[in-house]
Amino acid sequence: MEIRTKFELKLGMATREAFGKALVEAGRKNPDIVALDADLSKSTYTSLFAKEFPGRFVECGIAEANMIGIAAGLASGGKIPFAASFSCFAINKGFEQLRVAVAYPNVNVKVVGTHSGISIGEDGPSQMSIEDLGLACSLPNFTVLSPADEVAMHALVHASVAHAGPVFIRAGRPKAPIVHSPDQRFEMGGSVQLMDGSDLSIIGNGLLVAEAIRAAEALEAEGISARVIDMYSIKPLDRAAIQRAAAETRAIVVAEEHLVATGLGVRVAQVVAETNPCAMEFVGIQDTYAESGTPQELMEKYGLVARNVVAAARRVLSRK
Amino acid sequence: MRKTSNVAELEAIAKQVRREIVEMITHAKSGHPGGSLSAVEIAVTLFFDVMRHDPANPKWPDRDRFILSKGHAAPVLYSVFAECGYTPKDQLNSLRKLGCMYQGHPDARFIPALEASTGSLGEGLSIGIGMALAAKLDQRPSRTYVVLGDGEIQEGQIWEAAMFGGDKGVDNLVAIVDYNHIQLDGFVNDILPLDPVADKWRAFNWHAIDLDGHSIPALQAAFAEAAQTKGRPTAIIAHTIKGKGVSFMENNPKFHGVAPTEEEMEKALAELA
Ligand SMILES: Cc1ncc(C[n+]2csc(CCOP(=O)(O)OP(=O)(O)O)c2C)c(N)n1
Ligand SMILES: [Mg+2]
Numbered sequence: 001m002e003i004r005t006k007f008e009l010k011l012g013m014a015t016r017e018a019f020g021k022a023l024v025e026a027g028r029k030n031p032d033i034v035a036l037d038a039d040l041s042k043s044t045y046t047s048l049f050a051k052e053f054p055g056r057f058v059e060c061g062i063a064e065a066n067m068i069g070i071a072a073g074l075a076s077g078g079k080i081p082f083a084a085s086f087s088c089f090a091i092n093k094g095f096e097q098l099r100v101a102v103a104y105p106n107v108n109v110k111v112v113g114t115h116s117g118i119s120i121g122e123d124g125p126s127q128m129s130i131e132d133l134g135l136a137c138s139l140p141n142f143t144v145l146s147p148a149d150e151v152a153m154h155a156l157v158h159a160s161v162a163h164a165g166p167v168f169i170r171a172g173r174p175k176a177p178i179v180h181s182p183d184q185r186f187e188m189g190g191s192v193q194l195m196d197g198s199d200l201s202i203i204g205n206g207l208l209v210a211e212a213i214r215a216a217e218a219l220e221a222e223g224i225s226a227r228v229i230d231m232y233s234i235k236p237l238d239r240a241a242i243q244r245a246a247a248e249t250r251a252i253v254v255a256e257e258h259l260v261a262t263g264l265g266v267r268v269a270q271v272v273a274e275t276n277p278c279a280m281e282f283v284g285i286q287d288t289y290a291e292s293g294t295p296q297e298l299m300e301k302y303g304l305v306a307r308n309v310v311a312a313a314r315r316v317l318s319r320k
Numbered sequence: 321m322r323k324t325s326n327v328a329e330l331e332a333i334a335k336q337v338r339r340e341i342v343e344m345i346t347h348a349k350s351g352h353p354g355g356s357l358s359a360v361e362i363a364v365t366l367f368f369d370v371m372r373h374d375p376a377n378p379k380w381p382d383r384d385r386f387i388l389s390k391g392h393a394a395p396v397l398y399s400v401f402a403e404c405g406y407t408p409k410d411q412l413n414s415l416r417k418l419g420c421m422y423q424g425h426p427d428a429r430f431i432p433a434l435e436a437s438t439g440s441l442g443e444g445l446s447i448g449i450g451m452a453l454a455a456k457l458d459q460r461p462s463r464t465y466v467v468l469g470d471g472e473i474q475e476g477q478i479w480e481a482a483m484f485g486g487d488k489g490v491d492n493l494v495a496i497v498d499y500n501h502i503q504l505d506g507f508v509n510d511i512l513p514l515d516p517v518a519d520k521w522r523a524f525n526w527h528a529i530d531l532d533g534h535s536i537p538a539l540q541a542a543f544a545e546a547a548q549t550k551g552r553p554t555a556i557i558a559h560t561i562k563g564k565g566v567s568f569m570e571n572n573p574k575f576h577g578v579a580p581t582e583e584e585m586e587k588a589l590a591e592l593a
Contacts, residue, residue, distance in 0.1 A: 039471060039504045039511060047505075059505065061474035061512030062441050089440065122350045122416040124424035126391060126439025291427070293418030301418070 009177035009210050016114040016171040018150035020045020022157035023082055027053050030161060036071050036083040038064045044084040044114045044171075068094035068111070072101035075108040080161060087113025087129035087170060095135060102166050103139035110160050111136075114171040116146075117257035118290040118298045119207060121173070125289040129170075134262025136168040137235045143188050144235040146170040146256075146264075148209035151180040152192075152232050163188055170206065172257075174295050177210040179230065191238035197227035200313055200320075201245035201252045205231050205264055208255040208283070208304060215255075215309035226313060234264055239271050246276035251316040253281045255309050257299075260284035279319040281312040321404045325369050330536045333403065334364045338565045339592045340399040340412055346585040348416040351424070354575040356396040358500040358533070358560040359467055363388075363400045365539040366465055375405040378433035382460050385435045385451045389444020390469035390498065391425040392577070397434075398422045406433045442475025444468065445495055449485045452493040452553075463547070464493045471503025474512050479524070485553045486525030493553045494546045495526075498533065500562035502573050521555035533558025565592055 012018075027033045027049055036058040041047040050057035058074075060067040064085050071081040083090065090113045091098070102109045116129045136144045143163060147153040153171065160167040179194060186192070194209070195216050202212040209230045216226040227249055229241060245252055252272060254265035265282040272278060285302055299305050324330060337360050345351035363386075367373070371384040388397045395415065402409040407421060414420040421430040425439030436447050448466035455462040468478065485493060499517065501508050508514060518528040527549045531538040539558070546554035562576070563569030566588040569580075580588060 037505075039474075041505050043504075059511050062471050062503065063474045063476060063512075065476055093440075093442075122348065122424045124416075124427060124439065126425045126437065291418070291430075292416045292420070292424040297418045 009179065009213065011175045012150040012178040014172060014175050015147055015150065015153045016043070016173060017045050018153035019112055019114070019157055019169065019171050020048040022154045023049050024052050026158055026161050027056065030080065032078060033080045033082065033161065034058060034074055036060055036067050036081055038062055038067045038085045038089065040085050043086070044112065046084045064089045064093035065097050068097035068109070069101050071109045072097065072107050080108060080110070082110045082112055084112040084114065086127055087116040087132045088127060091129065091132045091135050098139060103141050106141045106165055108164055108166065110167045110169065112169045112171060115173045116170045117172060117206065118285065118302055119172055119174050119257060119295040121295040121298060122292050124292040128290055130259050130285050130290070131262060132170060133234055133258050133264065137267065139166070141166055142235065143167045145232055146205040146234055147232050148206055148230050149176045149178045149180055151178060151182060151184055152186055152230070155184070155186040156232065159187060172207060176207060179209050179213060186232065189233050189236040189238055191233065191241045192230045193227065193241065194230055195226065195228040197225040198249060199225045199251065200316055201227040201229060201249045202255060202309060202313065203229045203231045203242070203245065203252060203264070203268055204255040205234065206257050208257055211304065211306045211309055212255050214306035215313065218306065218310050219313055224313065224317070231264060231268070234267060237267055237271060242268055242271045243275040246272045246278045250278045251320045252278060253283060253309060253312045253316055255283035257304055258284055259287070261287060279316050281316040283308050283312050321375055323368055325540065327536050330364055330368055333368055334360045335592055337364060337396060337399040337403065339589055341395045342566065342580060342585055342588045342592070344395050344398065344412050344415040345579045346582060347413040349579050350416060351395060351579055352392040352577050353569055353580065354502065354562040354572070355390060355393040355469060355498065355500065357564045357566065357569065358562045359393050359396050359498050360564065361534050361536055361539060362467060362496055362498065362558055363396050365536050365543070367400045367404055369540060370543045371465065372461070378406060382462055384462055385448065385464040387436045387438065387444045387448045387464070387466045388426055389438055389466050390441065390472050391438030394422070394424065394426050397426060401431070401433070407431055441469065441472040442477040445478055445481040445485070448493055449481055449490055452490040453488070455492055456490070462492065465496065466493070467496045467498060469503070470497055470499045470501065470508050470514060471511070473497060473514065482521060482524040482526065489551045490553045491550050494543065494556060495553065496556045496558055498560055499557050500560045502562040502571070502576060504576050506573050518555070518557045525552050527552050527554045528557060529554065530557045530559065533560035534564055567591060
């Protein structure tokens, strides 16, 4: 089933590229910002920052744990470090340092994990980060963000500079459809309602927001009215928006490019259980690693496209 | 498969492996040619001369083990595996395609004969040392060979493993550093220099050998020397050229992780004729 949107979602730049550009802008305004990378600066786009501010760029080599430790020390020295790598390496190799050198003492380190999810494609599971949001959310004091497009990424990089405390920002490899209007505001703990609806709510983040919009439009054609929310702040969560969605639509689908067991869905479900329990369904990566393939093939094979959201919507409505 | 110590025969296999690497990565439209081409003689000398292994019996308990810790160089291993008969040759050009056993990085779910699934740099040496210890515990003759990237040895885990291996006397293990002087962002010396590399391994109680990593006789001699070395593991610092064999890829950081175009493939294959 080919799902077409009424207004074609325009493809923007990849969120990793939007991160690199926003970091340069932020670096022009704030001389305390430094960037760190672990031999992936061309892929994470910190290369843009390195070009403009060579003296404020720290190339750590292939040593992610050390990079996170260095970032913690830089932060203690008054700098605002942005440490970037593929999300799997930054989070997994740097996890103990994120826990004890950053989260626990509440140090002002920003970590940017690019190439998240399975939409990196051909490189395969060793480079795919499907557990990063769960791990990052498990760290007290951390703010965890997953922007859907270049507009959100741009705003959230600036918001992270302004925020005192550790932040994890998840970025993707492929170009991302633009789902937000240019003047949209974003904040830690916020969310954006992109479509209103009364029969169910679809809450997503990252690339799944665009899939949620496509799904909502397909459902609309069948006379089903779906609310679509971009829940870009995974921690803290916009509890009020979730509570409203549960109370007003009485059915929720959560969609994300992450393990269902530890991602956005379970966190939303906790709020729903604590406030207005209602039927829920989850679209995400099941308890498995993916494989090599094109991004689109993988998103389809692992159930992360609009028709999977539509199917989940039908299931949740049948349980309403 | 036919094993040989004849240098000319091994060189002929190496040339064919280079051609297959270029073809596979061109068809895949993504992948890592530079670090695959720099490790060709290392892999060919091991699989076709030095190692005890049997493609008809890939789980033979007494086999030697090979770990490509720098997993992004998978195409060199796939070409060698196919030539040995572990895997089908006619699927090499499906590299990186959905469902193909030749995954972007070595994946033991798809090819059970692979000793380890790699791709996250820094992990292979520890795994190899564990295999070497298991062979010692079971008093098996198996030896373990681990190929590391030079950029890869910036990872702290490599030096935890080096300290451990040197202390535990795993003389049935050889680490080969593919010292091609280039990593992803550029030249190793601009990013985080490694020298003196051999002395670092010696300081951790390893027997260290510097050699030309494209010289099959030098590699044969070094693997023999490692087998004679008792009480400590051996580190071979293989001085190599990234992109070796294809003029426009040699020493060119661009070809770390960029696939050749069809035109570039034709040019490369002409040079490798
Ligand atoms: C832990 C980890 N960090 C980063 C990467 C991304 N990466 C893939 S290849 C590479 C450079 C490797 O350089 P080197 O070890 O010198 O390999 P070679 O030159 O032999 O290709 C990097 C940084 C990775 N695969 N694993
Ligand atoms: Mg190298």
